[in-house]
Amino acid sequence: xxxxxxxxxxxxxxxxxxxxxxxxxxxxxxxxxxxxxxxxxxxxxxxxxxxxxxxxxxxxxxxxxxxxxxxxxxxxxxxxxxxxxxxxxxxxxxxxxxxxxxxxxxxxxxxxxxxxxxxxxxxxxxxxxxxxxxxxxxxxxxxxxxxxxxxxxxxxxxxxxxxxxxxxxxxxxxxxxxxxxxxxxxxxxxxxxxxxxxxxxxxxxxxxxxxxxxxxxxxxxxxxxxxxxxxxxxxxxxxxxxxxxxxxxxxxxxxxxxxxxxxxxxxxxxxxxxxxxxxxxxxxxxxxxxxxxxxxxxxxxxxxxxxxxxxxxx
Numbered sequence: 001x002x003x004x005x006x007x008x009x010x011x012x013x014x015x016x017x018x019x020x021x022x023x024x025x026x027x028x029x030x031x032x033x034x035x036x037x038x039x040x041x042x043x044x045x046x047x048x049x050x051x052x053x054x055x056x057x058x059x060x061x062x063x064x065x066x067x068x069x070x071x072x073x074x075x076x077x078x079x080x081x082x083x084x085x086x087x088x089x090x091x092x093x094x095x096x097x098x099x100x101x102x103x104x105x106x107x108x109x110x111x112x113x114x115x116x117x118x119x120x121x122x123x124x125x126x127x128x129x130x131x132x133x134x135x136x137x138x139x140x141x142x143x144x145x146x147x148x149x150x151x152x153x154x155x156x157x158x159x160x161x162x163x164x165x166x167x168x169x170x171x172x173x174x175x176x177x178x179x180x181x182x183x184x185x186x187x188x189x190x191x192x193x194x195x196x197x198x199x200x201x202x203x204x205x206x207x208x209x210x211x212x213x214x215x216x217x218x219x220x221x222x223x224x225x226x227x228x229x230x231x232x233x234x235x236x237x238x239x240x241x242x243x244x245x246x247x248x249x250x251x252x253x254x255x256x257x258x259x260x261x262x263x264x265x266x267x268x269x270x271x272x273x274x275x276x277x278x279x280x281x282x283x284x285x286x287x288x289x290x291x292x293x294x295x296x297x298x299x300x301x302x303x304x305x306x307x308x309x310x311x312x313x314x
Contacts, residue, residue: 024175026168029062029070036061039071048075048150050090052083055147068157070169072176076149084148085191088141091150092121092190095137099127106130112190118142119185120178132159136170142178142185151176 025031036059045054056076063069079087092112099105110125121141128134136155141148153176155169178185 024072024172025062025070026064026172029064029168032061032063043073048091048094049077049079049087049148052077052079052087064157064161064165064169066162066165068155068161068165068169070172071152071154071156073152073154074149075152076147078146079143079148081145084143084186085189087148088121088143088188089190089193091141091148092123092139093193095123095125095139095152099125099135102127102129104130112193114188114190116187118182119187121188121190128159133157134159134161134166136166136173138173138176140176140178141188142180143188144180144184144186149178149180151178 039059039061040057043057043059045057046052048054048057054075054077056074058074060072061069062072075091077087096110096112099107099110105127106129108126108128110123110127112121112123114121119142123139124137126134126136134157136157137153139150139152141150143149153173155166155173157166157169
């Protein structure tokens, strides 16, 4: 019921042109026949009596000229005597349960009661949505020996709606009536009601709480170490962080190794060059003896300087 009602404000602008007004509707509000049929067709038939199938269902939609909608739902189900009170209780708590399902609903007022005189169960609720909607709703439930009937009216109004519009819709809710004669009604009771039968308003800003003075038991624990959940700041044990492993600097080894390699290369190159020199020296043509000067003694001295045998020696 409520999910369909939340979209009504948007869909109302697209509604068709049906003009028949229904009894109990606010004066000047337009009955939307096409929208009413669509809501009736799409309504979940197992949601009104706690899973008991709905045998008859009708939803009427009325559109306010200045913005806003009224939805009147009549649902009927066949029940046994042992099902009656539980099904009626579910129907009367559907308004508050629907508000809980909205999540963002801010409840202004809500309540449920059983009237032994009229043999009716009644629920009322007023809530608003921060998105810009306000709902004022009323449900009445009555039954006879074989059936239950629930009649619900829901005013869906923009938050900017005037007081006159809200009052007119609220007055229409007061005209809801069950079409079972009072003499045929059976007494209904609210059974297995939820522990929370009404919702407190949701605060728009977080409340500031004044801390209470510590109790003697709490004072006696002030000297103890902090524990998880006692409200104090947790103290962590000191952590020992092992120093990073020192790595050996291998750059001097690399430098020394490079020098040794270079020295070995130079040494090998020198030996190779010396070998080539020796090989070339073995095949070189012997030098031609110098011409004599005619002075044997001088020639001998020069030959001795050259490590050659004197001319007079064989």
